Amino acid sequence: MIRRFLSAVAVFAAFATAASFAADTLSPKPQGGEIAFVAGIQKDLGARFATPADAEKAGYFRYTNEDSTGAISYANLDWNSSDPAHPCQLWYSVGGKLLGADYCELKSTSPKRPSLWGVNPQRWDDFGAHVHYVYTDAKGMTIYGKATSVKKFTSAGGDAAHPQAATIVKLGLVKNAAQIKHVFEMPNMWDLIVWVLPNPNGAFADKNPNVTPSKNAEKSMDM
Numbered sequence: 001m002i003r004r005f006l007s008a009v010a011v012f013a014a015f016a017t018a019a020s021f022a023a024d025t026l027s028p029k030p031q032g033g034e035i036a037f038v039a040g041i042q043k044d045l046g047a048r049f050a051t052p053a054d055a056e057k058a059g060y061f062r063y064t065n066e067d068s069t070g071a072i073s074y075a076n077l078d079w080n081s082s083d084p085a086h087p088c089q090l091w092y093s094v095g096g097k098l099l100g101a102d103y104c105e106l107k108s109t110s111p112k113r114p115s116l117w118g119v120n121p122q123r124w125d126d127f128g129a130h131v132h133y134v135y136t137d138a139k140g141m142t143i144y145g146k147a148t149s150v151k152k153f154t155s156a157g158g159d160a161a162h163p164q165a166a167t168i169v170k171l172g173l174v175k176n177a178a179q180i181k182h183v184f185e186m187p188n189m190w191d192l193i194v195w196v197l198p199n200p201n202g203a204f205a206d207k208n209p210n211v212t213p214s215k216n217a218e219k220s221m222d223m
Contacts, residue, residue, distance in 0.1 A: 025122070026120060026122055026123060026204070027202060028199075028201055028202030028203070028204040028205035028206075029201075029202035029203070029204070030202065030203050030204070031120070032118065033117075033118020033119070034118055034119050034120065034203075034204075036118060037084060037117045037118050037119055038194060038203045040084055041084050041085075041087075041101065041194060041196060042196050042198070044084070044085055045085075045087070045090070045098065045101060045196050046098060046196055048085075049090055049098055050098055051092075051096050051098070052074065052092050052096050055074045055090050055092070056074075058076070059076045060074040060075060060076045060089075060090055061074060061075065061076075061134075061182060062074050062134075062144060063075055063132055063134050063144055063145070063182060064144050064145045065144045065145040065217075065218055066093075066094050066213065066214060066216060066217045066218065067213075067217060067218045068213060068217055068218050069206065069207045069208065069211060069213065069217075070093055070094070070099070070208075070211040070212060070213035070214070070217060071091035071092070071093070071099050071100065071211070072091060072092050072093070072094065073089050073090070073091050073102075074089060074090045074091070074092065075088060075089045075184075075186075076088060076089070077184055078104075079104045079105075079106050079186075079187055079189050080104065080105055080106055080109065081103040081104050081105065083117075084103075084117055087101035087102055087103050087104075088102050088103060088104035089101060089102035089104075090102075093211060094214045094216075097197070098196055098197065099195065099196060099197045099208070099211060100193065100194055100195040100196045100197065100208075101193075101194055101196060102191055102192065102193055102194075103116075103191070103192040103194070104189050104190065104191055104192075105124070105189060105190045106187060106188070106189050106190075107126070107187075107188045107189055107190060108187070108188070110190060113190055114190055114192075119192065123192055123204055124190040124191065124192050125190065125191045125192070125193075126190060127186075127188070127189055127190070127191045128188055129150045129160065129185060129186065129187045129188045130147050130148065130149055130150060130185070130186055131147060131148050131149070131150060131153045131158075131160055131163050131183065131184070131185050131186070132146065132147045132182070132183070132184055132185075132186055133146050133147070133148075133163075133165075133168050133173070133174070133180055133182065133183040133184075134146070134180070134181045134182040134183075135168075135174050135179040135180045135181055136179050136181060137179070142181065145218075146173065147186075148168075148171060148173065150185070152171060153167055153171070156170045156171050157170065158170075160185045161185060161187075163183045163184060163185055164177075164183065165177035165178075165179075165180035165183050167183075168180055168183055193206075195208050197210055197211065198210065
């Protein structure tokens with residue numbers, strides 16, 4: 001759930017633009033053609049990606065901690081969602097229940113907000129590029145939710161479009177490249193968040209009262 005990350009983490013402060021606030025002026029409840037879109041993905045994604053294991057079999061992997069809304073995000077690194085059946089991210093509860101999805105469109109190929117699937121273009125947020133990494137610590141525990149800016153990554157000699165674990169080590173973020181499980185760029189793109197789990201506040205709302213975060217959930221809306 002990309003939008004939730006914008007307000008809390010300093011490294012991402014520069015990513016929040018005026019465009020990111022456009023969706024907030026709309027009702028979070030589906031309107032017009034959006035109703036069919038939401039109903040369709042609730043049925044389809046709910047059947048195909050009921051558990052994290054289903055997502056992993058389809059090429060998604062976990063990269064965040066549980067956030068303040070109770071969601072843990074999984075990405076597949078395909079930042080152009082070809083249709084509603086192929087979200088770029090899926091979110092699950094700590095209990096493994098499917099909660100929702102992100103859809104993505106690269107700004108490099110879609111300079112204007114997408115007009116897709118009957119969804120109001122204003123619901124798509126403008127999200128800036130950065131580099132994520134997942135690694136294991138000295139005790140073998142997997143550490144999620146880490147990221148750095150493209151500027152820092154490139155200043156260390158890295159190529160954000162083709163990131164390597166060695167650059168994360170050079171930045172002093174991890175001691176050994178062998179510890180890195182995933183390193184990837186989340187590029188400049190348009191992002192659409194949708195709850196698959198029914199949400200009284202609306203499928204496009206940031207939070208869902210039907211989801212109770214665990215006591216270990218992040219305190220702020222970040223990774």
